[in-house]
Amino acid sequence: xxxxxxxxxxxxxxxxxxxxxxxxxxxxxxxxxxxxxxxxxxxxxxxxxxxxxxxxxxxxxxxxxxxxxxxxxxxxxxxxxxxxxxxxxxxxxxxxxxxxxxxxxxxxxxxxxxxxxxxxxxxxxxxxxxxxxxxxxxxxxxxxxxxxxxxxxxxxxxxxxxxxxxxxxxxxxxxxxxxxxxxxxxxxxxxxxxxxxxxxxxxxxxxxxxxxxxxxxxxxxxxxxxxxxxxxxxxxxxxxxxxxxxxxxxxxxxxxxxxxxxxxxxxxxxxxxxxxxxxxxxxxxxxxxxxxxxxxxxxxxxxxxxxxxxxxxxxxxxxxxxxxxxxxxxxxxxxxxxxxxxxxxxxxxxxxxxxxxxxxxxxxxxxxxxxxxxxxxxxxxxxxxxxxxxxxxxxxxxxxxxxxxxxxxxxxxxxxxxxxxx
Numbered sequence: 001x002x003x004x005x006x007x008x009x010x011x012x013x014x015x016x017x018x019x020x021x022x023x024x025x026x027x028x029x030x031x032x033x034x035x036x037x038x039x040x041x042x043x044x045x046x047x048x049x050x051x052x053x054x055x056x057x058x059x060x061x062x063x064x065x066x067x068x069x070x071x072x073x074x075x076x077x078x079x080x081x082x083x084x085x086x087x088x089x090x091x092x093x094x095x096x097x098x099x100x101x102x103x104x105x106x107x108x109x110x111x112x113x114x115x116x117x118x119x120x121x122x123x124x125x126x127x128x129x130x131x132x133x134x135x136x137x138x139x140x141x142x143x144x145x146x147x148x149x150x151x152x153x154x155x156x157x158x159x160x161x162x163x164x165x166x167x168x169x170x171x172x173x174x175x176x177x178x179x180x181x182x183x184x185x186x187x188x189x190x191x192x193x194x195x196x197x198x199x200x201x202x203x204x205x206x207x208x209x210x211x212x213x214x215x216x217x218x219x220x221x222x223x224x225x226x227x228x229x230x231x232x233x234x235x236x237x238x239x240x241x242x243x244x245x246x247x248x249x250x251x252x253x254x255x256x257x258x259x260x261x262x263x264x265x266x267x268x269x270x271x272x273x274x275x276x277x278x279x280x281x282x283x284x285x286x287x288x289x290x291x292x293x294x295x296x297x298x299x300x301x302x303x304x305x306x307x308x309x310x311x312x313x314x315x316x317x318x319x320x321x322x323x324x325x326x327x328x329x330x331x332x333x334x335x336x337x338x339x340x341x342x343x344x345x346x347x348x349x350x351x352x353x354x355x356x357x358x359x360x361x362x363x364x365x366x367x368x369x370x371x372x373x374x375x376x377x378x379x380x381x382x383x384x385x386x387x388x389x390x391x392x393x394x395x396x397x398x399x400x401x402x403x404x405x406x407x408x409x410x411x412x413x414x415x416x417x418x419x420x421x422x
Contacts, residue, residue: 026112029112029116030115032119033115033116033118033119036119036122036123037118037119037122037123040119040122040123040125040126040127041053041122041126043126043127044126052125054366055210055211056118056121056122057366057370058197058200058201058204058366059118059121059137059201059210060114060115060117060118060121060137061197061366061370062193062194062195062197062198062201063110063114063140063144064111064114064115065191065194065370065373065374065377066110066191066194067107067110067111067114068374068377069187069191069377069380070103070106070107070110071104071107071111072377072378072380072381073103073381073384074100074101074103074104074107075100075381076381076384076385076388077099077100077103078100079385080388081099081100085388085389085392086392087388087392089392089395090179090388090391090392090395091179091180091183092178092179092180093162094158094162096158096159097158097159097162098156098159102156106156113140114140117136117137117139117140118136120133120136121133121136121137121211124136125211130211131211133211134210134211134212137201137205137210138205138210141201141202141205148160148164149164166180166181166184167184169181170184170185170188170239170243171239173239173242173243173246176246176250177243177246177247177250179391181243182240182243182247183387183388185236185239185240185243186240186380186383186387187380187384188236188239189236189237189240189263189266190376190377190379190380191236191377192232192233192234192235192236192237193233193369193373194373195232195233195235195236196229196232196233199228199229199232200222200226200228200229203221203222203226203228204222207221207222209222224277225277225278227274229274230270230271230273230274233270234266234267234270234271237263237264237266237267237270238263238267240260240263241260241263241264244256244257244259244260244263245257245260247259248260255310259306259310261302262302262303262306265295265298265299265302265303266299268291268292268295269292269295269296269299272288272291272292272295273292275288276288276289296352297352300351300352301351303351304347304348304351307347307351307383308344308347311383311386311387311390312386312387312390343382343386346379346382347379347382347383350375350376350378350379351379353372353375353376
């Protein structure tokens with residue numbers, strides 16, 4: 001209205017400015033953590049430095065890998081949102097499900113908290129505050145567990161409940177197996193090393209061995225020769241194995257038994273590796289190690305074949321990178337043959353290296369195992385795109401078939417018109 005003075009609106013910073021500001025803060029925080037951590041490690045004697053880093057790495061590397069998996073899952077959801085693949089229907093999600101932005105926000109918080117706790121652990125231990133240092137991983141694990149199990153309406157309660165309910169259905173497959181059930185269980189097989197390290201960490205916390213040298217004894221309850229290591233490694237594969245048996249009971253499809261056989265091939269890889277510490281060295285070299293190598297090759301090739309032949313259908317995978325709006329990613333990835341060559345080649349290579357992380361007798365090479373586990377998650381990240389699209393293609397084909405079968409044919413309509421009384 002004329003003659004009416006309008007108060008000046010204070011300008012809000014643009015989203016691009018806020019994003020840049022957050023990125024600068026993140027880089028400054030990362031530099032501070034690296035500087036403090038490096039200085040703390042250099043204060044220790046050279047003979048204890050490697051052992052101490054191995055222990056610190058054990059407590060924090062599984063949580064860093066979980067954060068990586070959450071980041072990658074957010075990318076999966078972002079691509080699905082841009083394409084015609086309706087992942088909400090595929091996973092039967094509620095309208096209040098987490099978007100890719102909320103997934104990334106959760107991953108960002110975990111990415112901030114875990115290295116901060118690790119830096120505090122390194123700093124306190126190197127400065128003689130051993131008891132305070134030992135409390136850092138314990139507090140971190142306790143806080144994350146409380147947040148995950150909290151019954152209060154905070155921190156995405158409905159999504160946490162959905163995740164926990166799906167986990168319970170995976171552990172106890174007493175009902176018909178749905179797509180989210182075996183999808184999450186498949187992801188858990190890629191995280192078997194994460195579960196094993198979490199078990200080792202909790203074992204040392206419960207037995208008060210954090211920031212001590214008690215666990216250096218390999219034959220101790222939390223040592224590297226413990227029978228609990230292969231038992232935890234094999235759990236995700238047993239969950240999928242029993243899911244396949246349950247699916248066979250419900251559907252009577254023989255492919256379910258062949259799928260169960262695929263997961264059973266991981267069992268000898270895990271337990272033959274663990275036998276190295278429980279047999280004589282000459283027996284391991286002459287008999288058990290060749291068996292371990294053969295079982296690893298069988299498991300890798302069988303799993304690779306199943307990915308290509310069963311989980312994916314490369315003949316109809318044409319929509320995943322066809323975004324709704326103009327995008328550089330569409331021009332780069334959609335309909336490009338190199339994408340499928342990369343998919344096949346990287347999947348085969350990473351399936352073969354996958355055996356490395358299942359082998360408990362190789363876990364002392366912790367940097368190598370961490371790298372291979374991270375690459376396995378990248379392989380699973382690729383797998384998600386094509387597995388979800390394959391499921392969406394099956395759903396749409398089934399819906400189109402049902403719609404066409406419900407519609408009357410031309411002959412039926414003519415017969416009905418002739419039967420009318422004129």
